[in-house]
Amino acid sequence: MSVTAVVDFGSSHTVTVVHAPGGVPRVVNVDGEPYLPSAVFLTGDDSLVVGHDALQMAAVDPSRLESRAKAKIAQREVLLGNTVVPVPTVVLAILVRAVKAAASVVGAPVDHLVLTHPAAWGPAQRNGLLAAAEDLAPQISTIVEPVGAGVWYATHGRVGVDGADRFPLGAVLAILDLGGGTTDVAVVRRERGGIVVIGRSSIPDLGGDVFDERIISYLRQTVPGLAEVLVDVSAPGRVSLVQLRELVAFRREVRRAKELLSRHDQVELRLPGGLPGAVLRRADLERVLYADIDRITAFTLRAILSAGVEAYELTALQLAGGSARIPLLRHKLAEVVPTPIQLDDQPEAVTALGACAVAVSHDEPGRPQEHPVAAPPVKPDPRPRRARRQAERPRGPQTFVAFLVAVGFVVLAIGYGVVLKPANAVTGDALATSERFALPPPEAGTEVVSGGDVTDGLVTGRLDAPVRVSDGDTDLEWTVREITDPATDELVRAGARKPLPDLRWVLVDTSIRARARATAPYFLRDTFLADDRGLLIPAARDQPLPCPTETPGTLDAGDTARQCLAFAVSVRTRVSAVVISRVTGGEQVGARVPVDGATPAGGPVTGRALPLGAVRPLWVGNSGVRAAIVDVVTRASAYVSAEVVDRPGHRAVLVRAVVDSPTGVSVPDLAARLLLRDDRSQPVSARQVSDRGGCAVGTASGRFTVCAVFVVPSGMPLGSVAWSGDDSRPFLWQLP
Template structure:
């Protein structure tokens, strides 16, 4: 069974495939599992997706749609002088996924396509029609929080017994969604859902750009504004570079205390700190936590009643999000190294049994290999050169204790033969002591014989 699961997102689309070998692997687009959901028509009218769409948009932004998912209710979208039905617009993105899936798997037998829990029948119908227009089999539609919840026991091995509920905090690039799902006998059911359709990682990027303008533009406001509102391909390229660098700096600040980036229009280097980022986005993150708390209350549950709170979506890796949830709700949420792929992989594993305790972590979670035996400490570590060396005691099953000097030579021969004495230490060893007593006894015997001879001599 060749299975393909697709999370069609506002900013990025993620797909995970499982072939005949049973292994789940994310599809890669330009070397990354994140395919920008953007679409742009080239001068010949051919639709382009992903990074190709962004590059084409530098030349003609009127033919560019950055977020087709936001246009799901519009019926058709005008790109340049061409009106494109939304079904076709979404289908272009899904077609790119289909091509990559067929290249890797040789075909697809089943497709699972995720959607926001609040989407009604009409929106879900547009999504299903887009999948068919992309040449995919009729998809099985899965609510995003249900897919995320399925990942929790199937991959992480976390226990969610029947009747227990799980909260899903989904902070992506363009939107925020909160949901509470309960595990039943046939899977997960959505008890309550809510969201903020105009809040996501792109808003955090914009807040950082405005902060940089206030701090560094100075007397060059007109130059800075020309960068933010470009009118020619060169400035559009500079603007895209700026936002790419700001996004990269934001992601770095999730792992480090500071980040530096270059401001192309001002030709200078800017410095950002995690404290600055958190001060800029704290109010918005508190909105998401408030929305999550309201969703839990709408499910008629207290945070303490939950089996857990699961953070998914790329922007959920911002450390402040987890800290605010813990502080406001009293529950430490579960976070992952790559939360962008959780929904797609959860949809793929929807019918999988829960992972057993002790199951190895999925490949995306890095594990540090532990050697079978402790490595010996350096002979002499310089004082102050980092952490103190750990002293590892000798194991009781070692054949001989460790020595600080050269290893003692071993007498070859019968099994269990005793080690030979080191050269130059014969008279202080065990064998030397035996020979000393033997020599003394020989001297005593000789003296006794001599005395007896003298006593029995002539006269």
């Protein structure tokens, strides 16, 4: 009989899961709870007491309590009272209690002990944990916490299941672990060898314990008599054992109420000191915790983006930790993370349950998987223990310097993200993710439109045949030789950037022959792809191409040149023509060559964008700004002159945005970063900036309005607005 136990050693609480052959992974209850407080108390006879009893005994001498052993795992010793205790001894006491509880559940000793640890831990922390666990089981191994949570999402703890239906190869999952002492966000990807961590961030001072203290503080202020009865642990000289036991029991009662309020609108609390019961309502809980949950929500979004992933690309956001049950958290996350949010019945146990599934699946023979959901748990260094301890022994100043360098690197990585920008320089620690910018209603006006059809003035040609194009100054024969759609692989091999998932590259190979002497750039800047609605898609600039673009300064009559162009096109957009379109003297001139583009992807774009007014951070030049798209004005005559709409069958659309910047930033630069997208995600660049109706121009600071003007076909449905800074892919706002 082979028994596997997983101990998820947490900063505040420890969760244990056990599995025996023929059974399923089970969460181990300790003292009637599905977790064990990670607290250790040193008694007067130098014995160690663990869990709830340790918290109660701390009334005798709080200095003898260690309640954050995990945070000190890399240290050699701690001071409990006047006694120096090795940290492995403190951690061992917790692990022993957990392993004994697991063995008692299945009635057999543990053969394989799996220890989880944060993704940020280095060798010192992992070795400290392994040193504490020596001799607790014949086999000991470790697994990264986010991997365990990812496996749970994929398999729901089922042994031997690869979970590819829920978490396929290449998919990306975010995990928000709201523990007792910390809040951790990790982003993981399913690869051929299993789940790997591609990003991680942590708030070290915010978790469920902070929530409990905020609730207790609120009750002290609002429940008559409670402040007098409830002991103040900051004054240990006046604390009796009875009082501290009442406080410990009341904290457990508050935690119970917090969990019940995830399912009920209100709950009755048992109060200490013989006080009558009190009612705690969900609305009270949400009001007390609102600022903390807003902070966690903003942090989660930043962590996802820092991993190089757009929130809408996630397969899901898996919640872990007991406080993840709070409904307000899911509500706020849903506002900024447009992906399914997964909350399970036992969120505090998802990491341990997933880790157990991994360990048992790799331990049991006859369960081969072509693409395992995760690699097997990591076994410790096989060297003899004495040699391993000798190798891990501190080495004086050199070790200390290396430690400082390592700490500096971790701070750099966590604080600066993937683009080496200060993580809080834009948003601030306390930025409310629900913050909204608003503007007065737009000024009254009418539509700014031009009559006619989008093809008016364009000569129709055909593929691989010359067609004459002349604007009176430049007279050419233009031939569309070939169109490659899609051409993403060809362009990426040539060195072009890989497009976003909802875009593709299209390559057009053309040639020109001068009918009379002509000068550059000919009609190169007036060459577009046209979709089936008449939207003109401009060519991308400065992208390496697999074929040449020749732009000699002049062409004499009869001279030729080859011109290749690349276009970024939505995967949902059908390309119908290659077009030369130039407006001269108020008239459109040029040519249109119909082509058969690739069959577009089906289905509308849904669930990807933010609500209007939602504030997001942008890094522009050397300035961190907060910005929001507020509305779109289709009756824009109060902001836009009719001359702006120069092509037939088009209209002007104005997008109004609010920016808050501590320093002066260029308004045209901000507007140039805006892209209006149709309902198929095809982007359109802004034509100009409006200076009417309170719209800012030039350089502006403080809070101001940016008004970007777009010219689009009259029949083009509006979908969303994209806005990007220097350091991330675009944020998207949904248009009505």
